[in-house]
Amino acid sequence: EPEVTQTPSHQVTQMGQEVILRCVPISNHLYFYWYRQILGQKVEFLVSFYNNEISEKSEIFDDQFSVERPDGSNFTLKIRSTKLEDSAMYFCASSVWDRGLAFFGQGTRLTVV
């Protein structure tokens, strides 16, 4: 069964460092998303991506964040200068249509120390 895969499963980084979280969406999907879940809190929408550009982004997705689809299969989330409050589980998702029928990856747990 097709699935969204994310790497790494857990990443520890020092405050101020850049991190790149990687995702391989389901191959025939056209819409891609990043969400995050701070420990004990709800899942929050970060950004959606379609046709090689950002379609929508939340207030959380500030200039420290960027997304890219570098090679037609991977979908990455970059945080330029990590802060302690960026520690969270980051979920990638993809869907065929823009109806929120999203399939989620297992998540990457980012710990900023």
Added chain:
Amino acid sequence: AQSVTQLGSHVSVSEGALVLLRCNYSSSVPPYLFWYVQYPNQGLQLLLKYTTGATLVKGINGFEAEFKKSETSFHLTKPSAHMSDAAEYFCAVSLGRGGADGLTFGKGTHLIIQP
């Protein structure tokens, strides 16, 4: 803008008892509604969804939910709880407009199953 409210951050039921997880939404247009489940240390898995048509929606693992427009609710139920149902459950809404649109999640309800 849309929003989702899940009543009860924790719900505890006995094994074999009815499970009822409550979700209310607000939306300026007819919404698409979803329930996701998150097992410990795992990602989000879609349980069921409502887009259009029949208001009673059946999902995986014996769960179902009913869309009630008059009550702006989409409560999740299961007639008989199993120990394996212990997880975090998230209700979510999407406007489903043309163009990519993110899901808005509720805060989640932690379901505890008592033996």
